[in-house]
Amino acid sequence: MKSLKDQDPELFGYLEQETERQNYNFELIASENFASKATISAMGSVLTNKYAEGYPGKRYYGGCEFVDKAEELARERAKKLFKCDYVNVQPHSGASANAAIYLAFMKPGETLLGLDLAHGGHLTHGSPVNFSGITYNAEFYGVEKETGRIDMDKVREKAKKVKPKMISIGASAYTRDFDYKTFRDIADEVGAFLWMDMAHTAGLIAAGELNDPLPVCDVVSTTTHKTLRGPRGGMILVGKDGENKLGVVARKSGRTKNWSEVLDSAVFPGSQGGPLMHVIAAKAVAFGEALQPEFITYQKQVKINAKAMAEEFMAKGYNLVSDGTDNHLILVDLRSKGLNGQIAEESLDRAGITVNKNMVPFDTESPFVTSGIRIGTPALTTRGFGEIEFKEVVRLIDTVLQNPEDESVAESVKADVREMCENFPLYDFVTA
Numbered sequence: 001m002k003s004l005k006d007q008d009p010e011l012f013g014y015l016e017q018e019t020e021r022q023n024y025n026f027e028l029i030a031s032e033n034f035a036s037k038a039t040i041s042a043m044g045s046v047l048t049n050k051y052a053e054g055y056p057g058k059r060y061y062g063g064c065e066f067v068d069k070a071e072e073l074a075r076e077r078a079k080k081l082f083k084c085d086y087v088n089v090q091p092h093s094g095a096s097a098n099a100a101i102y103l104a105f106m107k108p109g110e111t112l113l114g115l116d117l118a119h120g121g122h123l124t125h126g127s128p129v130n131f132s133g134i135t136y137n138a139e140f141y142g143v144e145k146e147t148g149r150i151d152m153d154k155v156r157e158k159a160k161k162v163k164p165k166m167i168s169i170g171a172s173a174y175t176r177d178f179d180y181k182t183f184r185d186i187a188d189e190v191g192a193f194l195w196m197d198m199a200h201t202a203g204l205i206a207a208g209e210l211n212d213p214l215p216v217c218d219v220v221s222t223t224t225h226k227t228l229r230g231p232r233g234g235m236i237l238v239g240k241d242g243e244n245k246l247g248v249v250a251r252k253s254g255r256t257k258n259w260s261e262v263l264d265s266a267v268f269p270g271s272q273g274g275p276l277m278h279v280i281a282a283k284a285v286a287f288g289e290a291l292q293p294e295f296i297t298y299q300k301q302v303k304i305n306a307k308a309m310a311e312e313f314m315a316k317g318y319n320l321v322s323d324g325t326d327n328h329l330i331l332v333d334l335r336s337k338g339l340n341g342q343i344a345e346e347s348l349d350r351a352g353i354t355v356n357k358n359m360v361p362f363d364t365e366s367p368f369v370t371s372g373i374r375i376g377t378p379a380l381t382t383r384g385f386g387e388i389e390f391k392e393v394v395r396l397i398d399t400v401l402q403n404p405e406d407e408s409v410a411e412s413v414k415a416d417v418r419e420m421c422e423n424f425p426l427y428d429f430v431t432a
């Protein structure tokens with residue numbers, strides 16, 4: 001058989017260009033990271049060929065003995081990593097994991113209480129353009145204008161008013177940690193399930209660098225490709241398995257199902273077909289990496305770097321939502337600098353710096369323009385950047401934002417970006 005390069009030079013060329021882009025730009029999108037060569041290698045394996053509907057030991061297809069082992073390995077490592085009773089490693093993505101959770105916990109038309117998208121929440125937490133907002137009645141809590149933080153008394157007030165069936169925690173652009181215990185109290189007071197979507201923060205949580213939702217929440221979902229640094233995919237976890245509170249809904253042939261059974265069937269056959277066995281194998285590899293002591297060192301550095309960036313931005317007169325960060329990301333409100341998110345994103349892009357425009361709470365611009373940018377440290381920390389490098393990153397960002405239209409500034413910053421990237425090499429391959 002031919003290599004990819006020989007078989008399809010056109011496509012291979014695009015892969016070469018994308019590898020070059022990742023190698024020589026500052027990747028600051030908070031949801032992105034760089035998977036290891038080993039992880040990428042597992043994804044590019046013959047496991048993509050295998051149909052394995054069902055679960056290890058209970059498949060609907062023959063020939064599953066080796067993929068069963070791979071999935072078991074992923075599950076066992078994930079359970080060890082998050083110290084929990086149950087995981088399902090089959091969700092194709094974070095959104096797919098969340099779809100299965102809704103299917104398991106809610107009937108169409110029931111009420112979800114989640115963090116407002118405009119305040120850092122995620123589309124799958126009830127946005128009207130997403131299945132979650134279309135199928136369920138979505139109500140929202142937000143952050144305070146003055147502090148940029150969630151006020152738990154307001155969450156309680158709202159929960160008492162709307163009586164949700166489920167409360168979601170978790171965000172794509174929230175810079176502070178969550179108070180799971182108070183969320184738990186509120187959920188218990190109104191009789192709601194409690195779901196944490198740790199898509200962004202799973203790596204920090206695994207390393208003990210943020211509060212742990214697993215002992216407190218009924219169910220937890222995540223992606224595997226953000227701070228967790230694995231292949232693109234999703235996962236569902238339960239801290240303590242056992243007879244679930246769904247009781248009546250889940251009762252079948254006179255017995256109550258366990259969490260694990262309800263969630264397993266919500267993933268397959270409830271919302272997915274055959275699992276992506278090559279991706280599940282890559283999840284096993286990444287979880288193996290995450291169980292090494294270096295992973296904790298890495299996550300600590302992710303946080304240290306985010307703090308260093310936050311301080312440097314504030315020293316340069318930028319406004320940050322919540323005036324800082326507890327995690328891997330910062331949200332810069334550009335209004336005081338007379339800029340918007342769109343201009344900032346585009347001008348930084350020209351200089352080899354990749355960020356995303358982002359709504360800030362109480363934004364006065366449209367979602368397409370926005371007043372802010374979201375900046376995360378996971379990817380560049382994987383390259384080996386420390387505090388000194390991140391302060392230099394802020395200096396280069398500031399240089400561009402002071403002259404957003406100036407081509408020559410963009411050119412000279414781009415050269416500096418490239419030089420720094422050359423000192424912290426990333427990928428020496430196009431396909432693993």
Ligand SMILES: *Cc1c(COP(=O)(O)O)cnc(C)c1O
Nearest residue numbers: 093094095122171172199200223
């Ligand atoms: C990224 C993210 C998701 C969705 O993950 P995909 O893999 O892109 O589907 C869900 N929830 C939150 C909070 C996220 O940040």
